[in-house]
Amino acid sequence: MGVVRPFDPRLIRHVPAMRRDVALLAVLGVATALSIVIAASALAKALAAFSVPALATFVAALGARAVFTGLSGVVTARMAATVKAQLRGELLKAAGNAGPVWLGGQRAGELATLTGRGLDALDGYFTGYLPQLVLSVTVPLAVLLTLAFADVTSAVIVLLTLPLIPVFGILIGWQTRVATERQWRRLRLLGGHFLDMVTGLATLRAFRRAGAQVAAVREMADRHRSATMKTLRIAFLSGLALELVATISVALVAVPIGIRLLSGGLTLGTAMLVLQLTPEAYAPLRIAGTRFHASMEGLTALDQAFTLLAAAPTAKASTPVAGFTELVLKDVSVSYERETALSSVVLTIRAGDRIALTGPSGGGKSTLLALLLGFVTPTEGTILIDGVDLSTLDRPAWRSNIAWVPQKPHLFAGTLAANISLGDPDAPPEAIDAAAKAAALPHDLGIVLGERGHGMSSGERQRIAIARAFLRDAGLLLLDEPTARLDRVSEAAVISSTIALAEGKTALMVAHRPAMLTAATRVLHVENGTVTELPTPALHPEPAGDPATAGVIQ
């Protein structure tokens, strides 16, 4: 969106502490400009007519300039570190607020890259570009003022050529902006391709295709190269123009003053001062210009972060909730981009109902659970919790009523115990131990899992998820194909403990195993986005409530 501005005003809004640092940077910019003028005058004096005080002044002024520059660097580094830390915190928070479905659509990998490497690109913007931006205001001003007093002709030449730098910079910047953004996207795509290939290496090897993929990787990299070179040819053009304006201006000033010296129209001291100061006037603008395209990456990442933060849905709803007696889906439809997952579902769930969901994969069972978790909001219709719209409820409070066993649980880097006690980190060890036992997990809960649970088999992953649900003493149990990866022995164990867990609770269980159906008081068939109530399983001993009210009309 929009032209990338040299300073994003959203920064100040987001990080109020920046205000003080920006002011400090301005003060240092003025001090630097003064020291430049003093150093140049002293050096001109020392070269034209040698004097030790002049030389000493030059050394001192140059030293002061170096110190001010160093301080600007420290200040901008502090700004960069502060902004990164804050944005990282906010992005992680936004990820949590926005919910898993939004993250899935936005591609979780991209966000992970942005909060890490993406934001690190801001270092270049802050420490490299921002100080030059300040200096390109203060230094030309100080130089022009000094020149106006020393030699008006030279001052006029500098004044006329100086604006060429920003003009060229902006003109060429417009050209490069689109190209750079495209390159950034390509870079991310390439990164995605790499990860995809590396993650799938085992599969590629299984079909002896890994070697062949080297060619695909090379082709993607080569496309990246030619795209980058196209961008660079334009991007470097701005550097060329800026450098030419600066160096040619030095020639434009130096040659006339040389000739004027010949005719005696100028003193050597003045001529040397003009020669020393002229390049200084262009330097900050030129450096800022050349660093601009390098800092674009940081600015683009910044823009992305702000856009993401603005776009991330924030759950503002805050009606508290504690348990429920009736859960009603009123004409609920859910559509994703390509397809309709659920259409006009009418369903009443009473506290204590234990519902088995059956039906083919992709039929909408998982969507139904995601709706109740608040991960998915109905495209049409409402979900009422004791008559209150779910979308107005405080999400975390509502979810505290739910124990969830997902199809693909995420395992966290940390101990097995920490993974089980995800919902209650302060749970006593005995409780965690009991939950682990109930889910038929190994006894050593201190073992540390690798990143994303590396080293755990699918069966173990499922059982950890089940243990989580066991530990969470929640009124509503949502299970998604809980026994899909368990062997017969642990399946039997898990089914019996699930039945025990579901006792006295409300449960929705996606289940394929007939054994699971014995735990159910109702069976719903979900297919093609429609929900149909099936007769209660004959093998179940209890009657399934009042048939008049348990009916589900489709």
Next chain:
Amino acid sequence: MTRSGTAGAVVARSEAVSPSVTVSAAGGGLLRPFWWRLVGAGLLGALTEAAGIALLATATWLIMTAAGQPPLPALTVAIVMVRALAIGRGTLRYTERLASHDAVLRIVTEVRAKLFAALTTRPLARNADALSRMVSDVDAVQDAVVRVALPFFACGLIALLTAAGGFLFGPLTGLALAAGLLVTAVLVPYLGYRLARSASAQLAPLRAAYAVTTVDVVHGAADLAAYGAAARYEAVGAAQAAELSAVERRLARRSFALDTLSTIVSGLTAAAVLLAAREQGTSLVWAAALTIAALGTGELTLALLAAARKLAEIQEPLRRLGALGISLRPALLCTHRDSFMQPAVPLSVQSKGVEQTVPEVRLDNVSVDGRLYGISLALPPGHKVAVIGPSGAGKSTLLQVIAGAIKPDHGTVTPTVAEFTVATGLMADAHVFHATIEDNLRIAKPDATDSELRSALDTAGLTEYQIDVLAGEDGAALSGGQRQRLALARAILAAPPVLLLDEPTEGLDPRHAVAVLRSVLESARDRTVVVVTHHLQSLDRLEFDEIIEMDAGRLLSLSRNH
């Protein structure tokens, strides 16, 4: 949005290339094809720096000489030079930057391909930061050339030449320049290098810890949200980011102190040169020109400092690349140069159109430490075999041993690894690529006809999608069951003499599962099929010729139906 334009290259459809050709060059061979591009870029860089210093010195000479009011022709050469250098410097810089980036991006393309080739032959390390590591490791190669080697060469050469120029006017000016440059061009960059190394050592573990948290927060968002743990993990991430920020700030203070030191010494050097020139009686004109040149080296030495810092930053990524056999150093110095000459798992060319005979699969006393113990079995050609047992029994490992993906620690497997294309199929770690369904299938058989693709999908029961549908990141556009059916279809399409299927009907409802398995077994006809499964009770046991039961890495029983 990414569908068109890029999808074609996502999965290579070309015939398998013999890896002995792909994975060949090692060590310094990487730079060799680009040698002249690099030398050219280096010389252009040196000329650019020289032009910058010469412009300042010549302009000063011009002014100083003009002040003596000589006849105009005495200045003509200087005037022309000033103008030429003014135009030349920018043009040289532009050419140099294009030349160096073109060279380095060609190298980077090679590195990416080689890195992937190296990874294809290594034991698989499945950590999630492989992406950022690989992308930034490869960036290190780019930096090594553009930001380290070329500036060292160009700026170092010109700084050296400037010092030599000082000696032309006398020993004192020469010594003053040399001493100053010793500090600014050697000592300060060295300190900068040391400081940057310790900075990376401090920052790397913090960044890694933060990255792990990011992965947990982003990829575990659903679990965190459902269990109300999001705030806790976000707080951990925020605390890590804050710690990172504090260390970054502390390091920046030290780092900018060095920049300041460098500029101060440059000023002192210029002053010393002026004093030395007066002392040795150099003319005022040349003394001024030399002083300005000395001051001009300040820009060179700051560039050297930046290059030294960059060098420190890229040490670790370059070392990691080196461990994979990718090195920028000449072969003579490269210590890892042969490390991927011998692939850990040999790859072979996909056989095409040749009907392979179905072999007998024999395992003799096969053990894999901690997973399989003394397995012996013989599967006659064409047999349909089910392997059952609790999770963790070693069923998947057994399958991978037969496939040749895992080498047994003891015992022998026939067909041997060399005849590796014989046994393959749907393994436990099957991956659905971010590509179309068609491309995902063609991995198994690049030259498959459309009707072959269709029939594989039909057999696996995945009929609800067009084959040009994008499967999405980590197969996210498909449900769990659909992903499994896609992976199954791929295995069916591969049609190896020995078809291995690890939980082929997982995530399918039982009725569906039986139908799919029947059609898979039927389509296999007289080829051998080995199916690993947890729940045989729902299947018709009579579909199989043999049932192998496993537990704790051992064969429990082997029952034969016929």
